[in-house]
Amino acid sequence: MNKHALTIISLFSFVAAAAVFASGSPQDPSKEELKLQLPKPMFIGTPRNIKTPNLEVVTGKPRGPFFVPMGTIILSAKKAVTSSDMQPVIGELSFLTDGEKSGEDGYFVELGPGGQWVQIDLGASSTLHAVLVWHYHGQARVYRDVAVQVSDDKDFLKGVTTIFNNDHDNTLGLGLGRDKEYIETNEGRLIDPKGAKGRYIRLWSGGNTSNDMNHYVEVEVYGTPPK
Template sequence: MKISCSVFGERRGRVYLTLALPLFGLSLVSCSVAADPPAPAGGLAPVTINFPQPGFKGTPKDIPTNSFTEPYPDKPPKPVMAPAGLKNIASGAKLSSSDKNATADTLAKIVDGDKDASEQSIIYLRKGPQWVQMDFGSVQEIYAAVIWHAHNAGKIYRAVAVQVADDPDFIENVRTIFNNDQNNVAGLGVGTDREYFETQYGKQIDCKGVKARYMRFYSKGSTESALNEYTEIEVYGRPTQLSSASGK
């Protein structure tokens, strides 16, 4: 018996076929096989992150086995899906910090594009809970943030949290985007996100289009140092329609 198969159409990501069975006369049977999934709806595209070279080789000697720590990453994270055409709005933000010893020139290194693991690429804030704040100048739609503390070793940073607000004092409309502070040392509440190993991939956070003008990044040292280290922070977003219309 000879079976012939021909493609006659494609619909909703599946290819439809017709089978002719000449031995038994004319008999048509429809079937389908899976095709490639359709492109993401709504004009979404992956937020492309340029990762630096690894700062160390191998894996850390002591890898926690508790469920509160993410597995050690061996590949880049899955990209955040967001509207196409977003920009790194962190590069134009006004920076401040809870560490008053951190000068404007020091903080500027966090958004200078240098993500290398070298000593000159890292800034150091004092011991204890500290934060870095960004003022974007107007309300932005924020879709993704990536934090590189210091990826010169596979350390774990403590009490990492990200918040946004409508005012510089973080009183009005404060929202928590990420919080793995399991001991509430920063006073933001006990976090439910997991701790993670610092690598060249940093920490990518899906901000889901939250609207805010101000953004804070918290931490409290790491498994290797009580100091708070930062190499680079990128924030991907765009002005809201209201901000664009008002020119702010």
């Protein structure tokens, strides 16, 4: 007989026999089926990836106005940036303070996986009134373990004020964060430092919902410089 025919017939017979066996399997008499009242999942075909360049605000509403003391200026523009990863694979640390906030490729810096920080030297100890952070807003994404600290100590060993922390399970070891996670948008995340003072601002993150890497498009620090 044709070998091919034999192969196909054997395969089909095997599958059919297995199916018949399965349909006749007796149930354990000591057990009964658990009747769930909960709705079942809906079967549906293949989804499609969402392509949302420059994602708009999730709530559909723009952020409301934020008021700061008179004389507040941007302190971070063109200031020096250092990082726990001084050799980023993509982009440069200077992107954080260059004023470009596009969500497209070529405007973000990518730091290594896991917990990483970037640090901006404002040049002098200042009173801070607003910090705006854009990690990456080319697609819907949440950055994990976001924490922002301010200090006059460049090593952040003393005099550290934490102005934002959503590391709710203390992965970074900075203490339990009480702030909420958020979805990145082109508006950036506005953090209220409530007048915290410091020369250095350090921003932490621990990967994101798309991959384990850390990204920054821009960071803007607003405040009043020392007189």
